[in-house]
Amino acid sequence: MAPAVRHEAMRAGNLAVVLGELDRHGPLTRAALAENTGLTKTTVSKLVGDLIEAGMAVESGAVRDGERGRPGVAVRLSGHRVAALGLEINVDYLAACVVDLSRSVRVLRTQAVDNRAASPQEVIAGLRDLGAAMLDEAAGLGLTVAGCVVALPGPVDRLTGSVHSAPNLGWKDVAVTGALALPVPVLVDNEANLAALGELWFGSGASLGDFLHVSGEIGIGAGLVVDGALFRGAHGFAGELGHVVVSPDGPACRCGGTGCLERYAGQDALVPPGQGINDLVRRLQAGDPGAAEACARAGAALGVALTTAVNLVDPDTIVLGGIFAPLYPWVSGPAAEAMRARLGQMRAHVPTLAVSRVGGDAATLGAAGQVIQRVIADPGAYLDLTAGGTLG
Amino acid sequence: MAPAVRHEAMRAGNLAVVLGELDRHGPLTRAALAENTGLTKTTVSKLVGDLIEAGMAVESGAVRDGERGRPGVAVRLSGHRVAALGLEINVDYLAACVVDLSRSVRVLRTQAVDNRAASPQEVIAGLRDLGAAMLDEAAGLGLTVAGCVVALPGPVDRLTGSVHSAPNLGWKDVAVTGALALPVPVLVDNEANLAALGELWFGSGASLGDFLHVSGEIGIGAGLVVDGALFRGAHGFAGELGHVVVSPDGPACRCGGTGCLERYAGQDALVPPGQGINDLVRRLQAGDPGAAEACARAGAALGVALTTAVNLVDPDTIVLGGIFAPLYPWVSGPAAEAMRARLGQMRAHVPTLAVSRVGGDAATLGAAGQVIQRVIADPGAYLDLTAGGTLG
Structure with missing residues (x-):
């Protein structure tokens, strides 16, 4: 040298x-x-x-x-100049946030939209519009965006910027990074991984020890944080909690398997098409016995899958996020009971359940947070950024 | 200083x-x-x-x-002077080995004995006799034993040298280290963890990438090796594959749960009491259709549990050890088929199944290997050893 x-x-x-x-x-x-x-x-x-x-x-x-x-x-x-863009494609919404270098959330938007009814190209075009609007807002706040991470609901290839398979969207090998064509560097990651990191950086993560963060959406994913870092597995596909087998003879799943957790506790198992989780919460708050029973069944299935997760990876704490954050009062009891019944005899310590502090925004925040981590790990590479405009 | x-x-x-x-x-x-x-x-x-x-x-x-x-x-x-003692208590055998510093196996013994019929004290007394005989043999070979690790079939507390719970033995909070009273330092560890390390150090481990090693015995455990080290979880209880739920309404398990993998694929599910795995292998080799069907059922259940393990921890390779090594030709096909059917659509890479190179001796070898790792990591602490006799 x-x-x-x-x-x-x-x-x-x-x-x-x-x-x-x-x-x-x-x-x-x-x-x-x-x-x-x-x-x-x-x-x-x-x-x-x-x-x-x-x-x-x-x-x-x-x-x-x-x-x-x-x-x-x-x-x-200082958070006054450098920022990050977090984007998320999920089954029934798009989301975006701008987070500054001090990890303050400066802008946060969610658009409810049924992405199953659109082609991947249309969905990505919608995300591009949202992302471009966020970059304008960031510029208006005097912020320069160092980069962007997109959260996707399936296993991704971070090198090629594509999602292998998002069964709940009906997507297979869709290239996202190139198609998005935003004027900042873009990477992709799995939404459940990013949600776990979102909880670590923006929620109560640091106090939880090693934790498993469960992201309930239409699909269900999980992210395991060990010693403050994500456990990704050999190919980056760890944490697919939604396809843990709850009952091998159960209903067919879009992944090709049967009896997966998603079929018992994913959003589609809990609310009829066209309704959202807020509708369900209203029915629960009004004391609707059918709604309570549906949550108890979902919670029990979640408890079976979490028992399996505890047997395999042994976390300190399990954080319930995504739709399980608003449903926590109705889902967590049956889940904890199933875990106690199955784990209590073998283990001195059955992991505690906790509710996510960041809820449905966890993945979008984690996406932006990942860019912030990169800037802090190598600020020298971003010094020129602030000389004028965004990085090409 | x-x-x-x-x-x-x-x-x-x-x-x-x-x-x-x-x-x-x-x-x-x-x-x-x-x-x-x-x-x-x-x-x-x-x-x-x-x-x-x-x-x-x-x-x-x-x-x-x-x-x-x-x-x-x-x-x-050089392996000519310093050695390690590995011991194992399992449900239907005791085992012991002496391994020298160059990781050559110098002595290896297995005693078939039904430890369910004896009290913990009697079992530990039997292990003491076996261990003492091994120390004598080691001395006869000119070897000085630096320490001993005992493999136990359940979650252990390595600090207190006890096993929390070994449901297949009917043991609960049994202190092993103190009761063993051997004239060398003794530690305990979980047998499935040690078997994974045994495969890493004495089998084909180093070539496998990140791997999950499955130990089939009366119980079924697993050890996950990531970057050449064991993934233990927050409390050291990771890898309890035998209690992964295959079917929540299935038969009651000794752990307090129901439908655990052990009830479908553990040794007791495959052979009647009084018979061993060798009897089953003889029947399989003779073309007994009942035996083949029992193995196919066990393999399919194993495939469901491994699907779940792959979804959660995403290893490169899965190594089948313990009883699944001799049964590999009959169990691995149905297991691989279940995994392909459930994972093939979502993932480009479905982990390969491989047979353990060390089979039933993996945990005993891993136990001795752990002592060798300690000596190599801090030889200065063991220099006095060789001045005369074993460490007190």
Whole structure:
């Protein structure tokens, strides 16, 4: 490596160290940053200057320096310039959000639309319009969007930007990234994975230990977070909780199997076509016994599938998200009971059920959050961004 | 840290670096060791001298040094002095092995015995006798045993050396380590976890990518190996494949649940009491249609549970071990068919089934292998061992 190249690589690495430290422990004085990172004060001052110029950090007023009692100027992560776009295609809605570098949610939109009635091309065109409108809104807020992640309801190929199969949409090998044609870098990921990360970064994730996040939609997915990172499996397809077999002789599933959890506890099993989860919640709140029974049946099936998940991956906590967030009061009891009955004798610790803090927005937020993680892991690659406009 | 303490810690760390390098890439000359580890040749020579004196390494004759073409004396890991004891309590047998530092299996014994008919104390006394006999044999071979791990058929507490629950033995919270009273350090672990590690270290594990190893016994357990390490879950209870629900309304299981995989594919579901797997294999080889049908049913149930495991943890390969190794020709086809039917539509890659290379001995070998891993990770802690006799 030539000296100049090596110097650039070292600077990029140090920028990431300083921004990462501000992210985890800021606000911090330059002196504290030097102490925590082992870099010299001169180096830290230069790096902080670069981050401030790029709009990624900002001075946040005088603070008393803990150790020595001398007052100093603290620096913190700034959300005023760099942001991320999160998009989601699901079966019956499109969603989008803009999240800034400090992980504040600046814009959040959901469009109810039956994507089963449209072709993949039409759905992607609809998402493009939504995404373009969000980029305009971000620009209006003075934000520059560093990139975009699209949440998709099925196993994806992150390298080619396509979804292998989204049985609830009737999609098979659909290329999304290229077709979307937005003026920012676009990646794709599975919505259940992103929802788990959304709960980790924007919900109560950090306090949950190792957790399994369940995303209830028309389909049901799950994301397992171990030591603060997503467990993806060998091909990135881990967490397909919706196709865990609840009863092998049960009804046929769109995945080609039979008796999958989705057929017992997915949205289509709970509400008639044309109705939404809010209609069901209203009936439940009004004391409708049929609605309560449907939720109890779904909860019991969910408990069977979660028993299996606990037997296989042994999480600390299970977080119920998506439609299971508003339905939590009616679904969680029967699910917990099924788990206790099946697991209580073998295990000292049966994982607790908890309700998602971010609910239906988890995947969209996780999508934007993934871009923010990338910027914080390598801010050097995004410094030019803020010189003018979005990244081409 | 005082300088002397720091020097000792550094020496211990360097011993581990050198022995680890010999384990992964030996035989190597001292010059190659210095190059690969970044240590000076003087330091490497001293460390190699210590390892040779402790019987952990040995000179293995002149080799041509790859890079420079100069001949040198190569050093390799030696199995002639340090060894490990692996023990296993299972439902219908006890097993033991002695494995040396180079992972050669020096002694391997299995005793068929119905441990359900005996109290935990009687079973542990039987294991003590077996273990003591093995230590004598090891001594007769000039081997010093660094430690022992006991494989147990249920979730364990590795800190207290006890098994929480082994439903197929009727055991509940049985302390094993203390009761065993062998003159070497003893730890416990779950037999399915150890069997997966046994396949990794003594079978075809390293070539399998991320794999799920299935241990068929009276109970059925599994161990998931990701990036060469066991995935244990938050409480160490991951991989309880036997209690994955195949059919929620199925027969009652000893775990307190119903319709667990064990009830369809465990040894008791396949052979009548008093008979062993060898009897079943003889009937299968003779073309007994009832035996073939029982295996096909078990294989189909196994396929349903493995479908669920693939949906949740997405391994590259699934290795069938324990009783499923001799039954592989009759069980694997129906299992693979069930997986293909349920997974083929959603996934480009349905994991391959493979037969265990180590079969029924996997857990016992994995138990001894775990001790060997500990010695190689910290040889400094075991140098005194070889001064005389076993560690107290």
